[in-house]
Amino acid sequence: CVIKKLQERTPLSKGLDHLLGLLEKKDPQNFFAWPVTDNIAPGYSSIITNPMDFSTMRQKIEENQYTHLDEFVADFKLMCTNAMKYNHVDTVYYKASKKLLQAGMKIMMPEKLGWMLNLVP
Ligand SMILES: COc1ccc(OC)c(-c2cc(C(C)=O)n3cccnc23)c1
Numbered sequence: 001c002v003i004k005k006l007q008e009r010t011p012l013s014k015g016l017d018h019l020l021g022l023l024e025k026k027d028p029q030n031f032f033a034w035p036v037t038d039n040i041a042p043g044y045s046s047i048i049t050n051p052m053d054f055s056t057m058r059q060k061i062e063e064n065q066y067t068h069l070d071e072f073v074a075d076f077k078l079m080c081t082n083a084m085k086y087n088h089v090d091t092v093y094y095k096a097s098k099k100l101l102q103a104g105m106k107i108m109m110p111e112k113l114g115w116m117l118n119l120v121p
Contacts, residue, residue, distance in 0.1 A: 007064045015116040016061045016072050019108065023076060024054050026103040031096050032079055036086075047086050052079040069108075069116055076104050 007013075027033065035053050036044050045051070052075050066072045083097030110117065 007062065010064060010119075012066065012069075012116070012119045013061050013064055015119055016066055016069070017058075019072070019113075019116075020054065020058060020061065022107050023100075023104050026100050026107075027054070027096070029092075029096065031093055032083075032100065036082075041086060044086055048082045050078055050082070052076075052082060054079070069113065069119075073108055076108075077101065080104070 024033070033054050035051055035056065036048070038044050057072070057075050060066055060075070080097045080101035083093050087093040087097070
């Protein structure tokens with residue numbers, strides 16, 4: 001097994017951690033907190049080839065897998081668009097993901113994150 005060495009916190013990872021907290025607050029039902037499994041969503045793993053959820057994003061932050069804000073934003077969008085792909089438009093999950101995506105884009109507008117955009121290592 002790969003030993004996940006504890007990485008030191010960087011200014012970027014601290015900023016992404018703060019951002020993740022803001023985004024998680026926009027998902028009070030915790031629909032996006034953990035990976036979606038096939039037993040709660042039949043056929044999910046054959047329809048969604050690149051799953052993403054907040055816990056996976058947090059792990060990537062802790063392992064310094066994000067070298068730039070754009071990669072973090074891309075995972076957030078992937079998480080939301082996966083839900084819009086798997087779930088029909090009249091479901092709570094589709095509606096929640098659309099709302100989450102809109103709220104997330106407002107939080108991650110460049111002018112709101114100017115201070116983070118130049119934290120590139
Ligand atoms: C009803 O309670 C929960 C709890 C956790 C969930 O995903 C982590 C989900 C969930 C989350 C999703 C998504 C995000 O597509 N989903 C789709 C179909 C059926 N369930 C879900 C629902």
